[in-house]
Amino acid sequence: xxxxxxxxxxxxTETTRHEWDDIQELDTPMPRWxxxxxxxxxxxxxxxxxxxxxxxxLNGYTKGVLDFSDRDRVAVAVEQMHADRSARSQELxxxxxxxxxxxxxxxEFAVQQGKTLFGDNCxxxxxxxxxxxxxxxxLNDQVWIWGGSFDDIKYSITYGIRAEHDDTRFxxxxxxxxxxxxEPAQINDLVQHVLNISGQQADxxxxxRGATLFAENCSSCHGVEGKGxxxxxxxxxxxxxxxxxxxxxxxxxxxFNGRNGVMPNWNERLSADQIMALSxxxxxxxxxxx
Ligand code: HEC
Ligand code: HEC
Numbered sequence: 001x002x003x004x005x006x007x008x009x010x011x012x013t014e015t016t017r018h019e020w021d022d023i024q025e026l027d028t029p030m031p032r033w034x035x036x037x038x039x040x041x042x043x044x045x046x047x048x049x050x051x052x053x054x055x056x057x058l059n060g061y062t063k064g065v066l067d068f069s070d071r072d073r074v075a076v077a078v079e080q081m082h083a084d085r086s087a088r089s090q091e092l093x094x095x096x097x098x099x100x101x102x103x104x105x106x107x108e109f110a111v112q113q114g115k116t117l118f119g120d121n122c123x124x125x126x127x128x129x130x131x132x133x134x135x136x137x138x139l140n141d142q143v144w145i146w147g148g149s150f151d152d153i154k155y156s157i158t159y160g161i162r163a164e165h166d167d168t169r170f171x172x173x174x175x176x177x178x179x180x181x182x183e184p185a186q187i188n189d190l191v192q193h194v195l196n197i198s199g200q201q202a203d204x205x206x207x208x209r210g211a212t213l214f215a216e217n218c219s220s221c222h223g224v225e226g227k228g229x230x231x232x233x234x235x236x237x238x239x240x241x242x243x244x245x246x247x248x249x250x251x252x253x254x255x256f257n258g259r260n261g262v263m264p265n266w267n268e269r270l271s272a273d274q275i276m277a278l279s280x281x282x283x284x285x286x287x288x289x290x
Contacts, residue, residue, distance in 0.1 A: 089273040097150045100280055107280070114281025117274055121266070130286050135244060135261050140286045143241045147230050148290035154279040160265030161233065168265055171221065171233035177256030186213055191251045197226045197238045198246055 006015045008026055018025040048054060052064040088109050092100070100106050118130065125136045132138030137145060146156050146169055159167045176182040182190070186209075193210025195202040215224065221234035228236035235243055243261070244254050266275055283289030 089271070092276050093271070093273040095276075097280065097283070100276075101284070110277045110280040111285050113274065113277040114279075114285065117270070117278050118281055121270070122278075125263075130282070135259075137243055138241075139282055139288060141241065141288045142290075143236070143239065144288070144290070145228075145230070145233050145235050145243070148283075148288060150279060150283045150289065152230075153283050153289065154275065156263065157278055157282070158265065158267045158275055161263035162260055163262060163265040165265040165267070169233055171231070173221075173234070173254065173259040175256065175258035176217070178258070182213070182217065182255075187252065187255050189213055190218070190255055191248055194226070194237050194251050194255075195246075195248060198240070199238070200246065 006017050006024075007013070008015050008024060011026060014027045016025040016027045049062070050064065051066045052068055053061055054064060055062045088106065091106060092110055092113075095103075095106065100110055122130065125133070126139055127133045127136065130139035132140075137143075142148070144152065146152055146161065156169060159165050159169065161169045162172075174181060176190075177184065177187050189206045189210035190213050191210070192202045192207040193214050196204075196207040196210070214222075214226065218226075221229060221232040222237055223229050223234075226237040228234050235241075240246065242250075244250055244259060266278075270278070
């Protein structure tokens with residue numbers, strides 16, 4: 001092979017001087033625009049390496065003269081978010097319910113936080129969405145054992161019900177049968193009376209005796225008409241909303257063994273602003289607040 005360039009006589013293009021069976025390989029040059037773009041990318045990458053973090057080293061990496069770091073940017077953003085949030089939280093615990101409702105941003109913040117907290121802390125007992133389970137009241141309806149105003153709800157959440165706190169809500173439904181406060185026959189009469197005042201089928205004669213027993217034993221908490229009293233946390237027995245159940249068997253069980261549902265006090269587990277957020281959520285969003 002000679003060192004001279006060979007030019008293909010048909011196209012005038014240089015060949016690579018590779019030749020197989022008389023077929024020659026042309027050495028067509030790269031298009032100019034393509035070469036230019038390649039030079040530009042080289043220049044750009046050199047610039048990038050100088051300015052930005054680029055090359056991994058044994059310990060760390062080249063930082064670049066701009067000293068740019070995604071990690072730092074995220075850290076700053078997170079810090080900012082915490083600052084915003086704690087300012088919001090501060091505002092929340094220092095505001096009244098009316099101030100919160102009047103401030104769309106603060107209200108939205110409270111509801112979002114309340115919803116998350118409710119899912120994390122309350123749904124295990126009160127059911128998904130707070131719709132209640134036997135023994136654990138529905139928090140969506142208009143029926144409240146201890147009261148449905150904002151302050152009542154906040155108090156229930158803060159100090160709990162029959163919880164281990166001096167200010168907890170307290171009222172006890174005694175075990176009239178198990179503790180032999182009443183005779184079995186008297187309990188049967190009371191069951192008939194409760195069936196009667198809640199609008200269910202009852203034995204009239206037995207219910208009548210039950211009414212007298214009710215006035216003597218039960219009305220101090222459940223009220224003369226059995227409509228319940230919130231000071232004692234004694235439910236209304238005349239409606240169709242039952243905490244434990246309204247069948248004869250369950251009513252008998254309630255009177256015989258007593259009931260004392262426990263709701264923990266949250267003031268030792270949650271902060272003031274978290275309790276505020278939960279109260280707003282339960283009172284205003286779950287929909288049964290008074
Ligand atoms: C360990 C179970 C349990 C958990 C967890 C729980 N509760 Fe309760 N809660 C109860 C019980 C039981 C009652 C009803 C007590 C009674 O019988 O009077 C109740 C009652 C209430 C009441 C009063 C309802 C009324 O009708 O007056 C409110 C409000 C309430 N809970 C809110 C919450 C919130 C908010 C949370 C989450 C921070 C929560 N609860 C978590 C068991 C629980
Ligand atoms: C010292 C107050 C007090 C007295 C007296 C009392 N109760 Fe109760 N009763 C309660 C409380 C508090 C509850 C709710 C317990 C709970 O939430 O766990 C309750 C619950 C009930 C329930 C369950 C209601 C439901 O929704 O499932 C029935 C039924 C009932 N009482 C009947 C009676 C009868 C009948 C008597 C009289 C023999 C009586 N109570 C006396 C406080 C009282």
